Amino acid sequence: MSLQDKLDELRQEISKGVIGQEEMVNSILIGLLTSGHILLEGVPGLAKTTTVKAVSQALNLDFKRIQFTPDLLPSDIIGAQIFDMKTNEFKIKKGPIFTNLLLADEINRAPAKVQSALLEVMQERQVTIAENTFKVDSPFLVLATQNPIEQEGAYSLPEAQLDRFMFKIVVSYNTKEQEYEIAKKATMNSFETINKVLNKEDLEELKQAVKNIHIDKELEEYIVDIIDASRNPKNYALEELVDIIHFGASPRATIDMFKAVKANAYLRKNDFVSPIDIAMVAKNILRHRIILTYEAMAKEINIDDVIQKILEKIAIP
Incomplete structure (x- = not known):
């Protein structure tokens, strides 16, 4: 098997x-x-x-x-x-x-x-x-x-x-x-028994298979641009986010995104990473790492909407 x-x-x-x-x-x-x-x-x-x-x-x-x-x-x-x-x-x-x-x-x-x-x-x-x-x-x-x-x-x-x-x-x-x-x-207590x-x-073999998933250099740079845009929105023509984002994502977010997109591609039965994989994991990786300003929180601005604006602005390679 x-x-x-x-x-x-x-x-x-x-x-x-x-x-x-x-x-x-x-x-x-x-x-x-x-x-x-x-x-x-x-x-x-x-x-x-x-x-x-x-x-x-x-x-x-x-x-x-x-x-x-x-x-x-x-x-x-x-x-x-x-x-x-x-x-x-x-x-x-x-x-x-x-x-x-x-x-x-x-x-x-x-x-x-x-x-x-x-x-x-x-x-x-x-x-x-x-x-x-x-x-x-x-x-x-x-x-x-x-x-x-x-x-x-x-x-x-x-x-x-x-x-x-x-x-x-x-x-x-x-x-x-x-x-x-x-x-x-x-109600009927009819859930099936879960087998090992x-x-x-x-699991170790699967981890190794995930590490071997290919990711193009252009997509790696695209990930770095997404993270950097959360810290320096002005550099990416995202002036509307300057007063909304207080702190951007940490370097750990970049590392985690590199790992997660490979695993996501593997779960989708691909042997390479595509932009779809990045889009699928980006919000899950960034929503707890980008800190909004007090003004943004007072206006109840949704963090997922902020991430979506970044994804829409940066050109997909």
């Missing part, structure tokens, strides 16, 4: 537990193929947790879920050094961060100390407990969810942490037909 056949089988297994939400599923697969963390934003009940569970089952990966709350401590996530009275020695008790897929549920409800505890592991793939440093297992992926509805006890994620997410996916409601099917299956179809070795 070819790698593409295995990927098709993986999608089929995930669809047993998740109806619709193709963009969310594709984004999680891109994250797995590129080791990129993903932020999922949507109201409760849109199958965010169900999707992550389905992916972990189909890939036979370790999966852990942390419910973020205002009273959560960093040690609740990464672990702590504890004293063992039986042996009269200190020992390390590892936290739930030591897994393959970590679902950080309602991440914006945790205080700053907990947010910062995630920074090291998201970037360095390692955790420091007391004086000891431990590498996390590979693959390692943080899939965080946040509720867009303002609630008491919610915090804004720091820009430094937001930048460590490859994608910010806005999860929307299912169609009426999909919702009917979900309600029917949930890939393993870690298969």
